[in-house]
Amino acid sequence: MIESEDDLVKRAVGGDMAALATLLEQNCAAVRAMLNIDRKWASVLDPDDVLQVTCLEAFLQIGKFNAKGPGAFLGWLSRIAQNNLCDAVRELSAVKRSPPGQRIGVAGQQDSTALLLANLGMTTTTPSRNAASAEVCAAINNAISLMPPDYGTVVRLYDLESMPIGDVAAAMKRTPGAVHMLRTRAHEHLREILGSDTAFFSQCA
Known part of the structure; x- marks a missing residue:
């Protein structure tokens, strides 16, 4: 007996990852067909890159999904995919607009940890002005450990070790476009995790 989408969604939202995997298998082809990637990005971004990050986000966010009738899951998954593509x-x-060799970030920030916090729109609440203090670094490393491995890897390599995007892509066996998507989503999750640690961090106004 074929299970209805409503039943699969209910089970997936309840934590049944097998049900979610079935939903993704049923809907990913339709999502892929909706993706429109400009030819100029063809060498650095592929529809499969978008789908991989989208599926990862689906696993992370399914508990927040609120079904609203037939086709709701496809619509939700498509929005995640389009957001990833836009990012x-x-x-x-x-990167294309920036001068060769220039990293995208906050000018004048030499310390990679301070730069990461600045890119997250966060500030440290510790008395020390050194954002790379042992306590702050420990909190960041702990937050990274709570994220999916690919998210943690891209933050460590690009943000903390300052590797060029091409080298990060090669190390992760991904396209540069996929790395940018992973980094954007990783920053969102890192911001959420660190934002709950009021002992050290606060959101910038």
Whole structure:
């Protein structure tokens, strides 16, 4: 007997990852067909890149999904995919506009930890002005350990070790576009995790 989408969604939202995997298998082809990637990005971004990050986000966010009738899951998954695609194109465009060798970030920030916090729109609440203090670094490392491995890897390599995007892509066996998507999503999750640690961090106004 074929299980209905409503039943699969209910089980997936309740934590049944097998049900979610079935939903993704049923809907990913349709999502892929909706993706429209400009030819100029063809060498650095692929529809499968978008789908991989989208599926990862689906596993992370399914508990928040609120079904609203037939086709709701496809609509939800499509929005995640389109957001990922927009993020990748925005970051690729920013890199293309920047002078060769210049990293996208906050000018004048030499310390990679301070730069990461600045990119997250956060500030440390510790009395020390050194954002790389042992306590803050420990909190960041702990937050990274709570994220999916690919998210943690991209933050460590690009943000903390300052590797060029091409080298990060090669190390992760991903396209540059995929790395940008992973980094954007990783920053969102890192911001959420660190934001709950009021002992050290606060959101910038």
